Amino acid sequence: MKKIIPFLFFISCINTEDTRHMNELSKSTSPYLLQHAKNPVHWKEWSQEALSIAKEEDKPIIVSIGYSSCHWCHVMEKESFEDSTVARLMNENFINIKVDREERPDVDQVYMDAVQTMGLRGGWPLNVLLTPDQKPFYGGTYFPKEGWINLLNSITEAFENKREKINESAEAFTKNLQLEESKKYSLKGTAHQLSGDEVNLIYNNLSSKFDSINGGVKKSPKFPMPSVWQYLAVHHLLTNDQKARGHFEFTLEKIADGGIYDHIGGGFARYSTDEEWHIPHFEKMLYDNGQLLSLYANGFKISKNQKFEEVIRETVEWLSREMLDESGGFYSALDADSEGEEGKFYVWQNKEIKDLAKENYGWLAEYFDVREEGNWEHKNVLRSVIAKDKIAEKFNIPIDEVEVSITAFKRLALLEREKRVRPGLDHKIIAGWNGLTLTGLSDAYQAIQDSLILDLARKNAKFIKTELIKDGILNRFPNKEMEGFMEDYAAVIQSFIRYYETTLDRDYLNIALKLVERVDEHFYDEHEKLYYFTGDKSQALIARKKELFDNVIPSSNSIMARNLIHLGTHLYRDELVEKGKAMIANVKELIIKEPEYMSNWALSALEITNPMAEIIIVGPNADDFINKINTKYIPNKIIAGTTEHSNLPPFTNKSMINNETTIYVCYDKTCQLPVTTLKKALNQL
Numbered sequence: 024m025k026k027i028i029p030f031l032f033f034i035s036c037i038n039t040e041d042t043r044h045m046n047e048l049s050k051s052t053s054p055y056l057l058q059h060a061k062n063p064v065h066w067k068e069w070s071q072e073a074l075s076i077a078k079e080e081d082k083p084i085i086v087s088i089g090y091s092s093c094h095w096c097h098v099m100e101k102e103s104f105e106d107s108t109v110a111r112l113m114n115e116n117f118i119n120i121k122v123d124r125e126e127r128p129d130v131d132q133v134y135m136d137a138v139q140t141m142g143l144r145g146g147w148p149l150n151v152l153l154t155p156d157q158k159p160f161y162g163g164t165y166f167p168k169e170g171w172i173n174l175l176n177s178i179t180e181a182f183e184n185k186r187e188k189i190n191e192s193a194e195a196f197t198k199n200l201q202l203e204e205s206k207k208y209s210l211k212g213t214a215h216q217l218s219g220d221e222v223n224l225i226y227n228n229l230s231s232k233f234d235s236i237n238g239g240v241k242k243s244p245k246f247p248m249p250s251v252w253q254y255l256a257v258h259h260l261l262t263n264d265q266k267a268r269g270h271f272e273f274t275l276e277k278i279a280d281g282g283i284y285d286h287i288g289g290g291f292a293r294y295s296t297d298e299e300w301h302i303p304h305f306e307k308m309l310y311d312n313g314q315l316l317s318l319y320a321n322g323f324k325i326s327k328n329q330k331f332e333e334v335i336r337e338t339v340e341w342l343s344r345e346m347l348d349e350s351g352g353f354y355s356a357l358d359a360d361s362e363g364e365e366g367k368f369y370v371w372q373n374k375e376i377k378d379l380a381k382e383n384y385g386w387l388a389e390y391f392d393v394r395e396e397g398n399w400e401h402k403n404v405l406r407s408v409i410a411k412d413k414i415a416e417k418f419n420i421p422i423d424e425v426e427v428s429i430t431a432f433k434r435l436a437l438l439e440r441e442k443r444v445r446p447g448l449d450h451k452i453i454a455g456w457n458g459l460t461l462t463g464l465s466d467a468y469q470a471i472q473d474s475l476i477l478d479l480a481r482k483n484a485k486f487i488k489t490e491l492i493k494d495g496i497l498n499r500f501p502n503k504e505m506e507g508f509m510e511d512y513a514a515v516i517q518s519f520i521r522y523y524e525t526t527l528d529r530d531y532l533n534i535a536l537k538l539v540e541r542v543d544e545h546f547y548d549e550h551e552k553l554y555y556f557t558g559d560k561s562q563a564l565i566a567r568k569k570e571l572f573d574n575v576i577p578s579s580n581s582i583m584a585r586n587l588i589h590l591g592t593h594l595y596r597d598e599l600v601e602k603g604k605a606m607i608a609n610v611k612e613l614i615i616k617e618p619e620y621m622s623n624w625a626l627s628a629l630e631i632t633n634p635m636a637e638i639i640i641v642g643p644n645a646d647d648f649i650n651k652i653n654t655k656y657i658p659n660k661i662i663a664g665t666t667e668h669s670n671l672p673p674f675t676n677k678s679m680i681n682n683e684t685t686i687y688v689c690y691d692k693t694c695q696l697p698v699t700t701l702k703k704a705l706n707q708l
Contacts, residue, residue, distance in 0.1 A: 045065055054448075054451065058097075064113050065114045078155045082118050083152055083182050085117045086150070087119070088124050092306035092307075095148060099148050103171045112175045124147065124149075137159035144164060154190060159200075161174075238278065240619065243297050245300060247315060247318075249311075250573050250622040255267050256658070280300070281299060282302055283303045284334065285337075287433055288341050288440065291312055291315050306356060307356065309459075316463030319335050321656055324469075324654060339464070342460070350490060354451065355453055359446065368446050369404070372402060379436055390411070390414050458487065458513075459518070460483065461487065461522060462517055462521045480522065480526075484528075508556055509558075510570065512583075513554075514579075514582060516535045516586045519535040539586070545559050552606055554580055580606060583606070595673060636659060639686070639687040640664035640684065643684060646666065681699070
């Protein structure tokens with residue numbers, strides 16, 4: 024034993040040293056981190072252990088943040104992180120931490136804010152330099168290899184010779200990060216209701232940025248930004264502004280016509296690189312598509328535009344075909360790249376289209392903007408540049424034949440495309456993104472009443488309820504005890520309210536209330552009347568942030584404000600309604616000044632400026648009546664129904680008339696005369 028013990032101790036020391044200085048990402052469950060598991064860089068996951076090593080060795084930290092379908096993340100990996108020279112510089116002088124922003128949006132949020140505070144451009148990959156105690160002092164997005172090497176050398180030299188200046192900068196940036204939102208943005212509670220002048224000012228501040236040629240707003244790259252256009256739809260309905268409706272429908276048409284929409288397989292890419300929605304950044308994200316389902320569902324309710332119905336059906340088919348786990352949850356994303364090339368799976372050579380289209384090539388090529396030389400980098404990104412009726416007129420083909428031929432061509436092209444090497448799939452199932460998708464599916468079913476969509480929504484709702492909610496806590500992922508962030512709670516609560524209003528399954532409304540009670544206890548800041556992004560049980564970072572601004576996903580606080588108002592109205596819980604209104608009052612001045620980045624807040628502010636309709640249906644045909652009402656665009660409402668007698672709010676003292684299913688249209692718990700026909704109810708609305 025005396026000879027063995029020293030030997031075992033020696034082996035133990037070697038193993039400990041090896042694990043402290045090696046790439047540890049092979050242990051990860053994240054597809055993004057696993058992509059970097061064979062890099063010569065000694066990557067670690069974000070953990071207390073990795074942060075402790077930085078302190079012990081007194082080394083600066085590189086935090087590199089991205090996600091699996093991020094094209095420029097792949098480029099930087101190939102150029103820099105797979106390079107042995109770059110890896111040696113990183114390994115010798117830094118502690119290197121890789122973060123999947125979809126697993127740890129809290130870490131991403133803090134350091135993205137830091138980089139933007141530095142006056143630098145945000146985006147992914149996000150590369151941030153920290154002191155050993157996690158305080159940021161420099162950062163940026165994608166760096167070319169030579170630029171990255173120069174930066175590493177400069178930081179190494181500065182860390183040795185100008186440590187005090189680095190610490191001073193890091194301290195200043197950290198103080199800014201820790202500043203309360205109320206101080207940072209001069210938030211102060213005012214009257215929550217908007218005056219007529221304020222309603223007009225919000226619209227004018229936003230409409231000055233409209234792109235009247237291409238739809239959306241004047242900028243490139245162009246993101247769909249669903250909440251901006253949802254606000255525009257509400258503004259149109261509540262003010263009867265026909266210009267707002269015109270730009271809303273025009274924008275939806277332009278996005279659906281562009282290459283950002285997958286005309287062969289359905290679904291939307293994350294954004295277009297140009298002003299015309301033509302050339303996408305080819306990754307497809309679940310959160311975009313869930314929200315765009317809702318947007319096009321509302322667009323169809325307003326306009327009955329068949330193009331919008333086609334987009335809904337094709338996007339749902341894509342979700343079901345490519346993104347659905349057998350459990351009922353939806354995966355996170357599809358990569359932009361395949362075989363090392365961006366967009367290769369989605370683009371077409373002219374000859375491929377000619378072989379598929381055969382005798383219809385001439386007019387199909389014109390319809391999809393297919394060119395001999397290609398319309399992008401010698402390849403073709405399909406888009407619709409001419410309306411079907413114009414094709415019919417120009418080529419003297421019956422419109423029915425045009426539509427049938429386009430559908431047949433899409434099917435053939437999809438079968439042909441399936442033979443290609445597929446883009447990578449990020450199989451993470453994220454609570455909040457599934458919540459956005461459940462809302463989208465509920466809205467899609469309401470709009471076009473397709474039972475297959477409702478079946479998909481039911482399966483997803485059941486998955487969220489049974490696989491993600493445990494003992495009243497919402498987990499971000501299934502089979503992993505990691506409590507969700509505020510974005511998860513807000514999106515799931517919203518989806519359960521919408522699902523109830525679609526199916527009348529009361530269980531989901533009750534669960535939504537329990538989730539609200541959870542976040543009120545662990546996420547709410549009574550002082551600022553807003554919710555933190557992380558709960559009080561989450562790992563502490565150098566700052567505890569609150570989401571305020573609406574981006575490609577609306578902020579969790581703006582979603583929650585609307586949740587509280589709608590849920591409180593459903594349950595006759597006035598304290599919830601008042602809490603939601605107080606949140607809106609808190610940011611009212613920001614809404615007026617920055618409507619493009621406060622669009623979901625603006626939507627709620629518009630709603631509470633007008634009376635909210637409470638549509639309550641009692642009787643055996645409640646489901647049928649609710650389905651019919653849901654095909655109408657009535658955003659500023661709650662809708663509730665029961666097929667049996669109930670004393671639960673809002674059904675107390677409401678019964679059938681002459682044994683017929685009866686509709687009550689109420690405002691602030693005061694009801695108009697009960698009616699038994701849909702037409703009469705709509706007249707009351």
